Amino acid sequence: MGLMTIYRTLALLAEVGAVYTIRDQHGEASEGRYVFCSDHHHHHVICTGCWRVWEVQGCGVAPEQQAHVAEATGVTVTGHTLDFYGLCPSCRGT
Ligand SMILES: [Zn+2]
Ligand SMILES: [Zn+2]
Ligand SMILES: [Zn+2]
Structure with missing residues (x-):
């Protein structure tokens, strides 16, 4: 898998709530910052x-x-x- 494919997959997972998008204090998300959360x-x-x-x-x-x-x-x-x-x-x- 290419890096862009991984980013796209993670963005999709974030949309459905399977991963958490890491944002800075101002709510800015930047590409590739995700974490898998326990439920x-x-x-x-x-x-x-x-x-x-x-x-x-x-x-x-x-x-x-x-x-x-x-x-x-x-x-x-x-x-x-x-x-x-x-x-x-x-x-x-x-
Ligand atoms: Zn540190
Ligand atoms: Zn979490
Ligand atoms: Zn709480």
Whole structure:
């Protein structure tokens, strides 16, 4: 498989939710940055140096927070994503 074929396949997988598209803090995705996710709910820690992704097990988002958002906007909240950004030890050079 050529590299472009792999990118196209990954883009397709991302569309159906089988892989997660890694975005920067501004929501910009760049080609070829994907990660395979486990199917239980989790959050991500993303290194903005090497774009490595860690899964954080457990949610930590309070149900009250979700209820507050729902009340403030009138939106029936069905889920959320939460990504943390930073530099990993090797990108920090420590
Ligand atoms: Zn994930
Ligand atoms: Zn890194
Ligand atoms: Zn969560």
